[in-house]
Amino acid sequence: TPTGTGYSGPSVANGCVYLMDRIAAAADVQSAEFLHEGRPPKNSNFVRQLLPGRERVLCLRESDGQLVWSHESDCPYTTVTTYATGPRVTPTVDGDRVYTLGSEGDLFCLNTKDGSVLWSRDFKRDYQLKIPEWGVAAHPLVDGDQLICVVGGEGKTCVSFDMHTGQERWRALSSRQPGYCAPMIYEIAGSPQLIIWHSDSVNGLDPNSGELYWSEPFEATFAMSIGIPQFVNDSIFLMSFNRKSARIGIAEDGRSASTLWQGDTKIGVGGVFNTAVIRDEFIYACGQNGRYMCVRLDSGERVWSTFEPSAGKRPAAW
Numbered sequence: 001t002p003t004g005t006g007y008s009g010p011s012v013a014n015g016c017v018y019l020m021d022r023i024a025a026a027a028d029v030q031s032a033e034f035l036h037e038g039r040p041p042k043n044s045n046f047v048r049q050l051l052p053g054r055e056r057v058l059c060l061r062e063s064d065g066q067l068v069w070s071h072e073s074d075c076p077y078t079t080v081t082t083y084a085t086g087p088r089v090t091p092t093v094d095g096d097r098v099y100t101l102g103s104e105g106d107l108f109c110l111n112t113k114d115g116s117v118l119w120s121r122d123f124k125r126d127y128q129l130k131i132p133e134w135g136v137a138a139h140p141l142v143d144g145d146q147l148i149c150v151v152g153g154e155g156k157t158c159v160s161f162d163m164h165t166g167q168e169r170w171r172a173l174s175s176r177q178p179g180y181c182a183p184m185i186y187e188i189a190g191s192p193q194l195i196i197w198h199s200d201s202v203n204g205l206d207p208n209s210g211e212l213y214w215s216e217p218f219e220a221t222f223a224m225s226i227g228i229p230q231f232v233n234d235s236i237f238l239m240s241f242n243r244k245s246a247r248i249g250i251a252e253d254g255r256s257a258s259t260l261w262q263g264d265t266k267i268g269v270g271g272v273f274n275t276a277v278i279r280d281e282f283i284y285a286c287g288q289n290g291r292y293m294c295v296r297l298d299s300g301e302r303v304w305s306t307f308e309p310s311a312g313k314r315p316a317a318w
Contacts, residue, residue, distance in 0.1 A: 001060055001065035001066075001067075003019060003021045003058065004021035004022050004023045004024075004056060004086060005021060005022050005024070005085045005086045006020055006021045006022050006085060006086025006087045006088075007085060007086060007087065007088045007137075008020035008021065008086065008087045008088065008089060008090050008091070009090040010090070011090055011091045011092065011093050011098075012062060013093040013112075014093075014112070015061065015062045015063070016059050016060065016061065016062055016068060016112065017058075017059070017060040017061075017062050017065075018057065018058070018059055018060075018091040018093060018098050018100075018112075019057075019058045019060070019091070020055065020056065020057055020058070020086070020087035020089065020090075020091060020100055020102070021055075021056050021058065021086055021087065022053055022054070022055050022056070022075070022077075022085065022086030022087060022103075023053055023054045023056060023072075024051065024052075024053040025051075025052035025053045025054075027051060027052055029049065029051070029081060032049040032050055032051055032081075033049060033050040034047070034048070034049055035048040035049060035050055035078055036048065044080075044081075044082050045080060045082060045133075046080060046133060047080060047081050047082070048078055048079065048080055048081065048133070049081045049084075050076055050077070050078060051076060051077040051078075051081065051084050052076045053075060053076065053077060054072050054073060054074055054075055055072070055073055055075040055086070055087055055102045055103070055104075055106065056070050056071065056072045056073075057070065057071040057091065057098070057100050057108065057110060057115065058070050059098075059112070059115060069114055069115035070115065071108070071110055071115040071117070073102075073106060073108075075102055075103070075104050075106060076104075077103065077104065077135075078104065078131050079103060079104075079131060079132075079133065079134060079135040080133045080134055083134055083135070084103075084135075086103065087100075087101075087102050087103050087135075088103055088134075088135050088136065088137035088180075089101040089102075089136070089137060089138070089139050089140075090139060092139065092140055092142060093112065094142045094163070095112075096111060096112050096113065097109055097110065097111065097112060097118065097163070098110050098112050099140050099142070099147060099163075101136060101138075101139070101140055101149070102136065103131075103135035103136055103137075104124065104131055104135070104136065105122065105123030105124050105129050105131060105136045105151075106120065106121075106122055106123075107120060107121040107122075107123065107140070107149065107161075107166075108120045109147075109163070109166060118166075119165060119166035120166065121161065121166055123136065123151050123152070127151050127152070127153060127156050127159070128153060129151060129152050129153060129178075130152070132152070132177055132178060132179070132180070132223060133222070133223075134180065136178075137180035137226075138150035138178065138179070138180055138181055138182045138183065139182040139183075140182075140183075141182065141183045141184070141185065142163060143185060143194075143207055145162065145163050145164065146160045146161065146162060146163055146169055146207075147160070147161045147162075147163045148160050148161075148183045148194065148207065149161065149183075150178050150179070150181070150182070150183060150196065150198065151171075151178060152175065152177060152178030152198075153174070153175075153178075154174045155171060155172070155173070155174055156171045156172075156173075156174075157172070157173035157174060157175045157178055157196070157198050158171065158172045158173050158183065158194075158196050158205070158210065159171045159172075160207075160210060170209055170210035171210065172196075172205055172210035172211075172212060173196060173198065173203060173205075173212070175198035175199050175200050175201075176199050176200055176223065177198065177199040177223035178198050178199070178223075179197065179198045179199045179220055179223050179224070179225030179226070180223075180224065180225060180226045181196075181197045181198070181225040181226055181227070181228065181229070182228060183195065183196055184228055184229065184231075185207055186231040188204065188231065188234075188250055188254045189250070189251075189252065189253055189254030189255075190254075191254065192207055193205070193206070193207070193213065193254060194206070194207040195229055195231070195236065197218070197220075197225045197229050197238060198223075198225060199219065199220050199223035199225060200217065200218075200219055200220075201215050201216060201217045201218055201219075202215075202216055202218050202229055202236060202238060202248060203215045203216075204250070204254070204257065213254060213255050213256075214250070214251075214255060214256045214257040215257075216248050216257045216258065216259060218238060218244075218246055218248070218259075220240045220241075220244070221240060221241050221242050221244065222241070224240050224241045224272070225238075225240060226240065226272070226273050227239060227240070227271050227273065227274055227275040227276065227285075228275045230275070230276055230277075230278050231250075232278045232297070233281075233297065234249060234250050234252075235247050235248060235249045235250060235260060235297075236248045236250065236257075237276060237278060237283060237297065239263065239268070239269055239270050239271045239276060239285060240270060240271070240272070241270060241272045241288065242270060242288065243263065243264065243265055243268075243270035243287070243288060244262075244263060244268075244270045245262070245263030245268035245269055245270050245271075245300070246259055246260075246261065246262045246263060246268070247259070247260045247261050247297065247300065248260065261299060261300045262300075263300055266302075267295075267299070267300035267301060267302065268295060268300040268302075269283060269285045269287045269293040269295050269302070270287050270288055271285045271286055271287055271288075272287075272288055274286050278297060281296065281297045281298065282294055282295065282296060282297060282303065283295040283296075283297055286309075286310065287305075289307075289311075289315035289316060289317065290307055290309075290310035290311040290315060290316040291305050291306070291307055291310075291315065292305065292306050292307070292308075292309050292310065293305045
């Protein structure tokens with residue numbers, strides 16, 4: 001079934017496949033407006049232009065791929081031109097509702113039967129969000145009757161919405177940039193704890209109120225907090241570009257934390273986009289340049305590494 005472009009994965013539920021994509025307008029990138037004060041950056045990975053187009057949510061029949069409905073919205077892109085391909089977030093289906101979040105911060109709650117809008121929020125309008133270089137990418141998290149989102153800004157990096165009405169319930173945390181990492185809830189010290197990793201630190205919160213339990217610095221290079229922090233053995237492991245990683249221990253009561261070890265060029269593993277897998281005291285992840293590694297959880301010591309799964313014997317860019 002033909003679709004537009006994007007990074008969104010498909011969700012399958014109740015006989016339907018839900019997907020987000022983008023239909024770009026016929027525009028000349030060479031003449032598109034640059035979104036910088038003064039000259040654009042020399043590094044193309046940071047050059048932004050205003051690119052017209054529309055974002056879509058598609059609902060397809062699982063049995064044969066036929067279109068059931070589509071929801072379209074006008075959505076000019078302000079993200080880095082090189083990667084202005086489409087939405088990043090996979091739709092989240094919960095009962096008769098599907099929640100979608102576009103690259104420019106457009107949050108929709110749609111009826112799964114016909115795609116009609118039940119409610120919506122605009123992060124740029126409602127929260128004055130300055131869109132990150134590579135778009136809004138953190139998946140919303142359904143928790144009971146609330147929808148927890150990473151938004152961004154002073155006192156509003158994390159926001160909880162009533163999943164039925166879209167009304168704000170609570171807001172928490174401040175950050176330079178929201179990053180790209182989805183919120184997660186783990187059972188820690190006998191109760192659920194919300195883990196939010198933004199550009200500056202990783203944080204543990206009460207998911208019901210947004211109360212901050214603890215915060216530990218872990219600055220992501222270029223705000224590239226992407227892979228999901230993993231909780232195991234009373235500790236959080238997280239990693240990012242460039243060769244950065246850390247194991248953060250959580251206190252027995254779940255109300256404080258401290259860094260147990262930090263990775264560098266010799267220990268740990270700094271994955272760029274992927275989420276680590278932890279099994280039997282070992283961390284498995286793909287580091288920069290396609291190098292797969294096995295690392296000891298307790299110390300960060302590297303057990304083995306290989307390029308074989310991704311690039312054979314030589315490194316590969318990204």
